[in-house]
Amino acid sequence: MDNVWLETLLDAYGDYLGKPEELAEKLPSLSVPERAELASFLQLTSQLKMALAPKVPDPEFRENLRQSLLVAAGAEARRSSGPLTRRWKLAVAATASGVSVAVGVITVVVLSRARGHGPAVTNTVN
Secondary structure: OOHHHHHHHHHHHHHHOOOHHHHHHHOOOOOHHHHHHHHHHHHHHHHHHHHOOOOOOOHHHHHHHHHHHHHHHHHHHHHHOOOOOHHHHHHHHHHHHHHHHHHHHHHHHHHHHHOOOOOOOOOOOO
């Protein structure tokens, strides 16, 4: 039996691996060597199924896992809410620089108008 044929067989009948009797009924056209190989394969799958059955974890293990996850979550929360990250520091510095330039431009405009180098702002109240 080649691998391609076995893969096709598994794709088509993989749901029956835990039920060898039903699988044998679905595959009447198999030759004797193919049936022997399939029987060997089904025996292996049933042994794997028994060996890999889900186990309920020990309560001590569960509590240790819970505690370690809580500690890791707390450490992550402290790290993410800690000092400003480099990106935030750069954003704050860029904003401060922009504000400084804007204040400087406004100061130059106000001073130049006050000295008479620009249009005067006058209030005319009649």
